[in-house]
Amino acid sequence: MLNRKTWHRTALITLTAITMSAGLAWATHVRIEGSVEQPLSPGLTVTAPPSLQADEIKAHEVRAQVIYANRIEADEVRGTIHQSKGIKISDTRGDLRAPEVAANTIYADTIKANSVVANDIYVRDLRRK
Numbered sequence: 001m002l003n004r005k006t007w008h009r010t011a012l013i014t015l016t017a018i019t020m021s022a023g024l025a026w027a028t029h030v031r032i033e034g035s036v037e038q039p040l041s042p043g044l045t046v047t048a049p050p051s052l053q054a055d056e057i058k059a060h061e062v063r064a065q066v067i068y069a070n071r072i073e074a075d076e077v078r079g080t081i082h083q084s085k086g087i088k089i090s091d092t093r094g095d096l097r098a099p100e101v102a103a104n105t106i107y108a109d110t111i112k113a114n115s116v117v118a119n120d121i122y123v124r125d126l127r128r129k
Contacts, residue, residue, distance in 0.1 A: 052103035053089060054096045056110045061099070064106040067118040071125040072111045079118040086124040 052064075067079075068087045089107050106118075114129075 049103050051105040051107065052096075052101070053092050053107045054094065055089075055092045055108070056095045056112070057101055057106070057108045058095070058097045058112045059099060059101045060113065061101070061115045061117070062106065062111055062113045063100075063102045064118045065104045065120070067106045067108070067111070067116065067121045067123070069106070069108045069111050069121070069123050071109070071127070072113075072116055072121070072123050073127045073129055074111070074113045074116045075129045076115045077121065077126065077128075078116070079121045081126065082120060082122045084122045084124050087122070 062074075068084075068089075070086050087107070089109055092107075092109070101113075
């Protein structure tokens with residue numbers, strides 16, 4: 001049988017682990033950042049990774065220099081839109097849900113957002129919400 005001191009330590013460690021994992025599960029302030037700075041418009045500088053690949057992106061705002069997507073559903077789309085026959089995305093890294101997603105180049109099967117901003121947007125199916 002565990003002595004009282006060992007039992008208290010075990011309980012404390014277990015409760016700490018549960019509390020930390022619950023806090024991580026509720027993190028809605030996730031922001032992807034890197035070391036490359038690229039201006040998207042005058043006065044706006046975004047620190048972003050060179051490229052981002054995902055099956056599905058759900059965000060309030062998605063920003064990039066270039067976006068390649070099979071489907072975009074958004075309230076507002078700003079940038080030069082190019083109709084494409086579809087893209088094949090290899091080595092995707094799952095779904096991404098965050099308030100704001102920014103990268104230099106984004107490859108995604110589906111993007112669902114309130115606002116999509118990019119210099120060039122290559123998309124097969126564009127739908128306004």
